[in-house]
Amino acid sequence: MMNEKLWRIGTTYIPVSNIELSVNWYVEQLGARVNYQDDDKCILDLANQSIFLVKAPSGQSANFIDLNGEEHFSLTFEVDGINSLESLRIELAEGDVRVGELEDRGHAGRNFVFYDPDGNKFDVWSELSPDFKEKYSLVER
Known part of the structure; x- marks a missing residue:
């Protein structure tokens, strides 16, 4: 519980x-x-x-500036594995979506960022959370 x-x-x-x-x-x-x-x-x-x-109004976004002066996203989406991450990045880029490079941030998996038409910045991570995998029976038993 x-x-x-x-x-x-x-x-x-x-x-x-x-x-x-x-x-x-x-x-x-x-x-x-x-x-x-x-x-x-x-x-x-x-x-x-x-x-x-x-x-x-134009110019609003869900982004914020962090302590280092960098624009930061407020949401991270998860995909199931590095292949899914790379495929999504390519698909978005081919759809003329502004995407960042694949990043190694020093933890499990990889990430990239992308932006919607208003400049809202989102993150994508290659690792599904263990609780989500278990809840949706995505864990090999």
């Missing part, structure tokens, strides 16, 4: 300047599924989470 007070993150909010453009991008590039959409927001199913795209 979990002893945590909070059980999971249910929703993430991402600022976008154009709902229609962003919805199309998230569906086409990332395979998101639209649950609800109006002029001010869209609710997507993406990566086992509810993602709200919220209309905001």
Whole structure:
């Protein structure tokens, strides 16, 4: 039994300047599924989470500047293995998505970053969490 007070993150909010453009991008590039959409927001199913795209003024993003003055992402997506990571990076790059190089950050697996049309920066990691693998029976027994 979990002893945590909070059980999971249910929703993430991402600022976008154009709902229609962003919805199309998230569906086409990332395979998101639209649950609800109006002029001010869209609710997507993406990566086992509810993602709200919220209309905001141009120039807003979910990014922040870290202690070293570097722009930092606020979300890391996970894929199952280095081959999946490399394939996704190639697919996004071929879809004219701004992607970073594969990185070795000194921990298990590899990462790369990518950006949505509004400059929201996201990270992708080649390792699925053990709890996720177990919950969805992705662990070899």
